[in-house]
Amino acid sequence: DAGVIQSPRHEVTEMGQEVTLRCKPISGHNSLFWYRQTMMRGLELLIYFNNNVPIDDSGMPEDRFSAKMPNASFSTLKIQPSEPRDSAVYFCASSQGRSVYGYTFGSGTRLTVV
């Protein structure tokens, strides 16, 4: 299995632009998570899906952030409009059912908003 695949690996964009991050979970995993990592705040859970349905989006910082999972093999995290404080590494992770099995993380997308 190729693992959790995220794209792009790096993204540099100007303030105000729309940014879309993509994630392909491991086949057969039915839970998908988006995390944000910064030096100041560490790892934060933004949103998670179970069977393609958003379960908890309380971690999404603002209405500028939105996430979708149109099918079991694809999810997007969109920021519109982007701001410099959104600069971070965004990780996608997937798991098979309960979190007791652990999560498999993607390599992350490093977002820089200038």
Next chain:
Amino acid sequence: AQSVTQLDSHVSVSEGTPVLLRCNYSSSYSPSLFWYVQHPNKGLQLLLKYTSAATLVKGINGFEAEFKKSETSFHLTKPSAHMSDAAEYFCVADISGGGADGLTFGKGTHLIIQP
């Protein structure tokens, strides 16, 4: 409050000496516990996990951790450090009661290996 506390933000050891990374948790439930490692500019990799079976858990790369309920601890150890162990280590817990609703991460411990 339910939480995961990594007691050291940085740990520095010499190559070939033992490694101890400390983690304590606070939970109303019997938690599932994990250690993840993150190498520079990489994603998080699962080292090992405790899910209420054996209290001493062996993971990859020679790491192991012991679950001590009386001390609410899950410290990570390795008998002999290698240069390639230099990374950020996260203690992680499912302290929500078992639902697939996200994990709680510690702040991380940066492990430095001196030659």
